[in-house]
Every structure is written in structure tokens, then in C-alpha cells.
Amino acid sequence: MKHKILLVEDDTSISDMVKGQFIKEGYEVVPAFDGEEALEVFSRNTFDLIMLDLMLPKLDGMEFLKIIREKSMIPVLIMSAKDGDLDKALGLGFGADDYIAKPFSMIELTARVKAAIRRATHYSRTEREQQKKVLTAGDLTLDLDNFSLHKNGTEIKLTSKEFHILKLFISHPSRVYTKAQIYSLVWDDEYYGDENVINVHMRRLREKIEDDPSSPNYIKTLWGIGYKLGEF
Structure with a gap:
């Protein structure tokens, strides 16, 4: 079965280049050239x-x-x-899964698209099959079946990536993760050395779950090494 991609890009030269590449890769690609057209196409x-x-x-x-x-x-x-919009796109209320900066290589773009679709397919299958399970850390309760997080009974909205980052830490409370390991495990893709995407997600996650994001208790930074779950 062909995977279907909505390509929203107003530059026709870029759109044609990307569409041609992914058609060669066996995808079905539907282009849209402005936001309103994209919404209409997505709805149908x-x-x-x-x-x-x-x-x-x-x-x-x-x-x-x-x-x-x-x-x-x-x-x-x-x-x-x-680049200035990356923080917003990956952050609170928006929830993009990944980004690639222009100009980009078609090899990297293709790899990222394949990884994103593979992750989505894997998580969909896994979450359907698994029994309801709840993880806790301090005042946090992570419901893996309903993809929800509560702190002291109050629901906290997370993006997909934030949810899986937090799940990674709570599932392995004593383990230290480098940025490369986090990217590899959550994005299920090769780490390209761009720390910004990890920094943005980690900062946004801390802003949601920490009482004081500047002095975090749930996700601790080990300078020069990585991150680990705090002790509870």
C-alpha cells in the first residue's frame, strides 16, 4: 500500500522537486500551495x-x-x-514532529519522512495491542493507553514527542540519556548532530511539568552528559 503525503509548499520549484523525488520512492504526493488550499485538501x-x-x-x-x-x-x-519559528512549531499548542532547514538535501528529507511514517505506524500498532498501563513519577501520572498526563489530578496537554520523551525517562528512571540517544529512541532516526530540536522539546516539556522550569526536579540535566529522571 502506498503511503500518502500532503506537501504544503508555495514555491513551485521546491514543490515539484520534492514531489518528483517521493513519487520515485513509491509515495503518493498531493501538493497544496497555500494554507487554505491545504486545509481543504486535508479535509477530503x-x-x-x-x-x-x-x-x-x-x-x-x-x-x-x-x-x-x-x-x-x-x-x-x-x-x-x-529558524525563529522552530521553537513555536515544535512547542506548546502546535506540536510538529520534526523539522528540516532549507536548503536541505533530498537524501536527508527522504530519510526523515520514512522515519516519521515508520514511527507513526509502529506507535499506532503498539498502542492498539498493549493493555492499559500507567506510569508514575512524583506527582505525575502518565497513562500510556490514553496518551494522557496528569499532575496532581490536573491534565497536562503534551505533544506526541513530549509524551514519548517523558515516557522514556519514567520507564527507565535510573538511566542517563544523551541527546543523541533521546533522538534515536524517540525519533527512531539517525542523530544529525543538531541539538536545537532536543533543546526545544526539553524546554517545552519542562515548562509544562516542572513547578520551576529553571530548577527542574523531574528531568535533571547532567552537564556534558545528558538527562535523567529525578529521584522520587
């Missing part, structure tokens, strides 16, 4: 992944992503030259 089709530019006419990529996240947890890969 079922996709396995969205490749999204942020600088779009009519409805920009950030607003498109926010609307999509209210309806679906489909994997979204950001393609953008706007």
Missing part, C-alpha cells in the same frame, strides 16, 4: 504525513498546523528557512 483525504512550509500565503504554516492539531495527530515535518 486521508494522509500518512504532512510536509509543511511555514511561510505560506492566505493562511500561514503555523496557523495551519494549529488547526490540524485540533483534529489529528498525523506526523508533521516542517520545511522552513525561518
